[in-house]
Amino acid sequence: MTAKTGGLRAGLLALTVALMASTGIAHAEGELNIYNWGNYTSPEMIKKFEDKYKVKVTITDYDSNDTALAKVRQGGSGFDMVVPSQNYLPIWISEGLLLETDPGKMENAKNIAPEWANPDFDPGRKYSVPWAMGIVGVVVNTSAYQGDINTWGIIFNTPPELKGKVNVVPEMTDVIDAAVLYNGGKKCTGDREILKKVRDTLLKAKPDWVAMEYGTIEKMGSGDIMASSDWNGSAFRQRLANPKVKFGYPKEGYVNWSDNLVVLKDAKNVENAKLFQNFMMDPENAGMNSAFHRYANGIAGSEAFMPADMKDAPEIKIPDEFKSVGVPSQTCPPDVQALYTKIWTELQK
Template sequence: MRLTTLTSALALCATGALAQGQLNIYNWGNYTSPEMIEKFEAETGIDVTITDYDSNDTALAKIEAGGHGFDIVVPTHSVLPVWIEKGLLQKPGIPEMENYGNIAERWRTVDWDPGREWSVPWQWGTTGVAVNTSVYDGDPNTSAIWLDPPEELVGKVNVVPEMQDVINLALLYVGGTPCSADREELRAARDVLVAAKPKWMSMDYGMTEKLGNGDVSASVNWNGSTFRARNTNPDVVYGYPREGYVVWMDNAAILADAQNVDEAKAFLNFIMAPENAAMISGFARYANGIEGSEAFMPEDMRTAPEIVVPEDLQDAGVFTLACPGETNEMYSAIWTELLR
């Protein structure tokens, strides 16, 4: 039945029979290629609306509240199992889709979605540190930049308010383990975060523009966002904390209460085509999980320091899965204290 439904949907797209179709995508802000969306609309006749969110927590709360009207969402791998457990997603028959075979083997059988029953790769990257070298020219490859800022950076540091990334980076900095249930490790992470906060400027998103403009001198940030900031301001560099940095993947999935299911299936199949996945990466400047997409990407992505991890720091990257419930409760307690 899934195969029949999908085949029908793709056939309709090919003939333009979905000319009156609608698709509502709920995605991270400044993360969706306008060129890719224009191509999808032109090829299918489906009218796409994109609504932005700023965090995994925001997206989950919005969908749980109901009445949202969205068809597709793009959760990070570490929280995708939560979406599945809560019954918020549907299985759209991804393995039967025409372009399923383009998913790179590394990303096809993953712990958070074995066999890709629920989601397809969107983009993957790292969470590290961005620094303006005209303000601070020391070693960028350390979380001390934001957890024990040098004098040049005091009052000029931003921390993106993504709870799991921030606490996991702090745990790694104090020698702990991401998703740790060890109370001593969590206490050490909390203490270093609380002590560092008075030296920060802000806890905010939107660092691509602010780093590029020089409004912020350093930030916990994502590699693709930092890449885009460097394209505006060559003084911006991306650091991979040698104490440990976070590796993640965002995944596109269809919501359980989606109203435009055929259109959503067509979109998932579309973004698994190498040339279309390359448009997503070319815009947001992150790698993706689609084999063969590299051939269609901008040349500068093949050598960018934000994409190519230094050999001596490759082992410092940590790919974390969803934290257990008890650990999440302790993370939330730390986060609440930090936001006071």
């Protein structure tokens, strides 16, 4: 080989690598460490990513937004990615915990549904991509209770048939938001009279609960508990295990939320994390993930890759009479968040 041809080949190789990197199709290898809600990630979808990019994915579970935030705040978590809810995402951003990866400019960003392309919690999608979206409501085993399930009264004024059989999923903001709406307040209210009613409601209701835990899919499905506050995708999976389980849309109001995939500022595997963000904006991959966790997502066209039973599922398709009482999840001001935390601390005693 002459010096000239060797230089030409080296130049072509460098050009090829540069082009692959610029188009986002670079061949990746190595690792990716994801910190996510438990039982929320499709193993089939992860295997597809691993096979395509030769990246070993490790998933570590958490059970609440507060748990995830506290862990990462400590530093040195070793995680590359996390999936916070939209009302917590501005906190992560403001505290400088996230890397600005500009997923809104990635190749597959064109697949984000228009209503999710420029959300208030992450304008322009500079940090996040949609993972899932859902509703906070109630689930009831109708073999134990045949009354109205479309009310927070199931949790906060428990019917006699359900006393001692009710669980509350201990996500602080979800529980307090529900109690605020039940007492006629608005989400993120700082009204002291409303919050006093919220505190009194929670403390009075707690003796009628049997537990405050996250493992509702198994326990509602098996009949170990008969009602719970819960998310609609979880309720869907419970119904698949036990047809007597129904999801209720509280007429007093309920919160619509989304969870979003972001990259940590101190991520060790940044390029692999970016590949995964782009990968999750492909309709087939987002649909595969929804087929597992049973929530909708913000990727247009993903419905074609979901099971047929998701199209008109009562947990996914909001009845017309309850559409108007849904309110968007939002970040409460720090002073209101402090009041929420004070009430929550008292409830835990």
